[in-house]
Amino acid sequence: MRVALFVACFNDLAFPATGRATVEVLERLGHEVVFPTAQTCCGQMHLNTGYRREALALARHFARVFSPFEAVVTPSASCAGTVAHSYADLAGDAGDSELSGELAALAGRVFELSQFLVDVLGVSDVGAEFPHQVAYHPTCHSLRGLQVYRQPLELLRHVRGLHLVDLPGEEQCCGFGGTFSVKNHAVSLAMMADKLAAVRLSGAEVVCAVDNSCLAQIGGGARRLSTGARVMHLAEVLATTAEAPERAVRAARVAGRYPGRQGHPRP
Secondary structure (H helix, E strand, O other): OEEEEOOOHHHHHHOHHHHHHHHHHHHHOOOEEEOOOOOOOOOHHHHHOOOHHHHHHHHHHHHHHHOOOOEEEEOOHHHHHHHHHOHHHHHHHOOOHHHHHHHHHHHOOEEEHHHHHHHHOOOOOOOOEOOOEEEEOOOHHHHHHOOOOHHHHHHHHOOEOOEEEOOOOOOOOOOOOOOHHHHOHHHHHHHHHHHHHHHHHHOOOEEEEOOHHHHHHHHHHHHHHOOOOEEEEHHHHHHOOOOOOOHHHHHHHHOOOOOOOOOOOOO
């Protein structure tokens, strides 16, 4: 299948290893991955802060860039949710029924990575090997927006050597919430502290999720409090194999999410 990668601007700018890992997993499964260079932000930030006109312009651009493709895959559940649940209504509210219909049709071809692997391709085992204790954090947008929960867990359970541990209160928000963490900083930090306490209780070496925004929140707190846990996007875990067991961790370290200081366990 010919797949378009919507990397999402947050990943493109701050976590490029996640985009590379997504391509690696899809190509390993025999799919052709195309990266449309004209892609930009999905407009989630604009929508969340009331800039609907600007968000509509980005939605219209998204349609121009991605409409030609049979499938669009993104390693960002929050961005996938924006396209799937907000775009058509945004255009409809602006009185552009033609664009609304186009965006509604396109939404059915836009998938978060684990959705695409499990629900579209019917794949649970992608050939990964990652011998560590891993806790999965279901991000708010993935769990409540896309109803993505079983798919990442199914993929993680088929990773060789990986021990999936329970994360107490897993459904609780990490406190990031986009601009919430800026506008409600004290509350955000308190929520993050609760999440990190749960991570310590889990005994996890690695916290995994399908949104790097939440992993940045958790990972930043983990570094400051020296919890001993690190964070990795699901795509990076799935890209790790017996032949390249440290590739994803090295990439995450370069991206600044795994400092490798003394006291932090290394693979």
